[in-house]
Amino acid sequence: PALAQDDDAFYRDMFEPLPALPPIPADNSMTREKIELGKMLFFEPRISSSGVISCATCHNPALGWTDRIPRAVGHLGQEGSRNTPTVLNAGFLEAQFWDGREATLEGQALGPIAADVEMAMDLDQAVARLQEFETYREHFAAAFPDDAEPINADNVAQAIASFERTLNTPNSPFDRYLRGDEGALTEDQIAGMRLFVDVGCASCHNGPVLSDSNYHVFDAPGSEDEGRFVVTGDEADRFAFRTPTLRNVAVTYPYFNNGSVEDLHQAVYMMGDQMLGYEFTDGELDQVVAFLHALTGEMPAITPPALP
Amino acid sequence: PALAQDDDAFYRDMFEPLPALPPIPADNSMTREKIELGKMLFFEPRISSSGVISCATCHNPALGWTDRIPRAVGHLGQEGSRNTPTVLNAGFLEAQFWDGREATLEGQALGPIAADVEMAMDLDQAVARLQEFETYREHFAAAFPDDAEPINADNVAQAIASFERTLNTPNSPFDRYLRGDEGALTEDQIAGMRLFVDVGCASCHNGPVLSDSNYHVFDAPGSEDEGRFVVTGDEADRFAFRTPTLRNVAVTYPYFNNGSVEDLHQAVYMMGDQMLGYEFTDGELDQVVAFLHALTGEMPAITPPALP
Numbered sequence A, B: 001p002a003l004a005q006d007d008d009a010f011y012r013d014m015f016e017p018l019p020a021l022p023p024i025p026a027d028n029s030m031t032r033e034k035i036e037l038g039k040m041l042f043f044e045p046r047i048s049s050s051g052v053i054s055c056a057t058c059h060n061p062a063l064g065w066t067d068r069i070p071r072a073v074g075h076l077g078q079e080g081s082r083n084t085p086t087v088l089n090a091g092f093l094e095a096q097f098w099d100g101r102e103a104t105l106e107g108q109a110l111g112p113i114a115a116d117v118e119m120a121m122d123l124d125q126a127v128a129r130l131q132e133f134e135t136y137r138e139h140f141a142a143a144f145p146d147d148a149e150p151i152n153a154d155n156v157a158q159a160i161a162s163f164e165r166t167l168n169t170p171n172s173p174f175d176r177y178l179r180g181d182e183g184a185l186t187e188d189q190i191a192g193m194r195l196f197v198d199v200g201c202a203s204c205h206n207g208p209v210l211s212d213s214n215y216h217v218f219d220a221p222g223s224e225d226e227g228r229f230v231v232t233g234d235e236a237d238r239f240a241f242r243t244p245t246l247r248n249v250a251v252t253y254p255y256f257n258n259g260s261v262e263d264l265h266q267a268v269y270m271m272g273d274q275m276l277g278y279e280f281t282d283g284e285l286d287q288v289v290a291f292l293h294a295l296t297g298e299m300p301a302i303t304p305p306a307l308p
């Protein structure tokens, strides 16, 4: 490409290493007690109507905190229409869901509990079920000491969001490279990083998690999803999707809003083609994919909680 | 009860502390490679036809390696007719399932993959799916170095069984007591242990996991399950169930073959009544239940595997 630069520093400056933590909202300070409670709730299947589906069913720690199937499967085995994004580093995104219909993790957390194709549980019933457990009564009281009735839906959301903000993946080879360890990336990966900038990927995939948290029209194979249009009703948003993070993208296949593409080479090829009118050669594809593999960081070392 | 003895040594001799490992079958030596592979397979949802149900869905590490609902919920949200037993210490049982229809963990492991109400996956298809993954090809080759085609159903069973044999819960207060630490049990727990022997519970609940691995008729509320009779066709076995382990029984509620009883006091009361014609007083029930709580050991510290 025409804009290729020789100076590594130029490329480095286009990116930033992953901070230790995402921004913490002023009205949900992050405490050890909330994180611990949020972890319990994230793994808690008894707030689903079947009693066996938890957040961790679809955002499975064994599978990069996603499910690695095309479209989510939830209550009664129903298949949804969208691919499950990882919750890793989700605290860095400024818009949640493929259509950005929630701004924050707090706003997001109650949706899947109630959604018919996910956990299919009435929220009042979920709260009532939690209230039955002495252990939850203790944990909610410790996490929300100022509340007279601490077990409520808002606090469920606050605790889950606090836990999710701990699910970050620092120290990827790319982060180590950005911090000055030149040997952390292979030559192919460095060439891939340069292509990623030169071809224009970084115009949308930028910031700490390589997402602008903004909406762009994309035609994923077989998708009839209207994307952001469903939220805004704005014609310009029809078939537009929030740019996903590319951190850990090597372990969050399949790709795109409907999980229609399994192969990362193909996903990159389609991005170049549709988003930038650029046709990658096979050699270039290998390099960009090698670069994307360098975005896999250290997975959070979570042992399952002991639920009551 | 008439047979009450004063000598603690008498009661101690009725029991044995949990050994570090259950018996290892001669034809499935336990290797690090098999255990690691078995752990992956235990957490692997893609060998279910929905793609989201694994052994760990029902035998959930966050819930005492069971599901804490009355009857198991599996493929398409279907409810089975039986309560999910924990897999903790299952290697010590000489008969698997409520009806003992399998003798070994190896014999047991493939059943749930194929069962329509559990994972509902054709075994050949499960094996074919595993063969697609480079990582599984490597792990099976390392675990079964003598096999030309190591990814097959038998080896899936061998690996899962090897992993399960590591899921033991040593060092419960009761084990510490049996090893000589007098202070490990409270006075109520010691009184409960004496009652457990004197009333006759230990005639069926004995050996390292407090199960004789034998069959006894019991009428759980609402159960129409014919139990062992389904396997043998023998009239004497109608409504007979294999004695379950009592290790970790405090964390494996609800109780009985159909999960019909939630409260441990009630379960103990019913055992005394039906099995031994003995009616516990409330004070005695508290003591026996206190004793049963002393059977909760150290949970295996398992972090979810990183699946391919």
Ligand code: HEC
Pocket: A042, A053, A054, A055, A056, A057, A058, A059, A072, A073, A074, A075, A080, A082, A083, A084, A085, A086, A087, A090, A093, A095, A096, A097, A098, A099, A105, A108, A109, A110, A112, A113, A117, A118, A119, A160
């Ligand atoms: C049945 C599967 C399923 C369950 C259960 C589930 N999720 Fe999700 N999750 C999804 C899918 C699918 C999406 C994308 C939906 C969309 O964009 O409309 C999603 C999106 C998200 C997002 C937004 C991530 C992003 O990049 O936009 C977060 C955060 C999240 N889920 C957290 C949770 C929490 C917390 C729970 C439990 C309270 C949960 N999920 C339960 C499937 C599931």
Ligand code: HEC
Pocket: A196, A199, A200, A201, A202, A203, A204, A205, A215, A216, A217, A218, A219, A220, A241, A242, A243, A244, A245, A246, A249, A252, A254, A255, A256, A257, A258, A267, A268, A271, A272, A275, A276, A288
């Ligand atoms: C105009 C904005 C924009 C540009 C430029 C862009 N992307 Fe994307 N990228 C997106 C959006 C939006 C999606 C989600 C599309 C969807 O799923 O419908 C996406 C999805 C992806 C995915 C799939 C991620 C996942 O988890 O599903 C990959 C990989 C990717 N982009 C890489 C690239 C590469 C490499 C380039 C440069 C060749 C690039 N993108 C250029 C906006 C952009």
Ligand code: HEC
Pocket: B042, B053, B054, B055, B056, B057, B058, B059, B072, B073, B074, B075, B080, B082, B083, B084, B085, B086, B087, B090, B093, B095, B096, B097, B098, B099, B105, B108, B109, B110, B112, B113, B117, B118, B119, B160
């Ligand atoms: C849908 C829920 C479900 C799934 C999935 C499931 N199990 Fe089970 N498991 C059960 C139930 C219910 C029983 C008792 C069935 C019976 O007795 O007929 C059981 C019994 C067992 C037992 C016998 C324990 C005892 O005390 O007798 C073992 C061991 C076991 N399962 C291991 C596994 C393994 C390994 C897998 C995955 C390959 C698995 N289970 C998948 C629900 C499940």
Ligand code: HEC
Pocket: B196, B199, B200, B201, B202, B203, B204, B205, B215, B216, B217, B218, B219, B220, B241, B242, B243, B244, B245, B246, B249, B252, B254, B255, B256, B257, B258, B267, B268, B271, B272, B275, B276, B288
């Ligand atoms: C004659 C044999 C026998 C005797 C005696 C016996 N049990 Fe049981 N126990 C069983 C069997 C068989 C079951 C399983 C019954 C079922 O679920 O249908 C069982 C189940 C239990 C359970 C529920 C375990 C679970 O995980 O569901 C508890 C608790 C229990 N027994 C405690 C006791 C106590 C305490 C005594 C003495 C008062 C006792 N048992 C006497 C055979 C016996």
Ligand SMILES: [Ca+2]
Pocket: A102, A107, A108
């Ligand atoms: Ca909201």
Ligand SMILES: [Ca+2]
Pocket: A066, A083, A084, A085, A086, A252, A253, A254, A255, A256, A259
């Ligand atoms: Ca994906």
Ligand SMILES: [Ca+2]
Pocket: B066, B083, B084, B085, B086, B252, B253, B254, B255, B256, B259
């Ligand atoms: Ca049980």
Ligand SMILES: [Mg+2]
Pocket: A219, A220, A221, A222
């Ligand atoms: Mg099209």
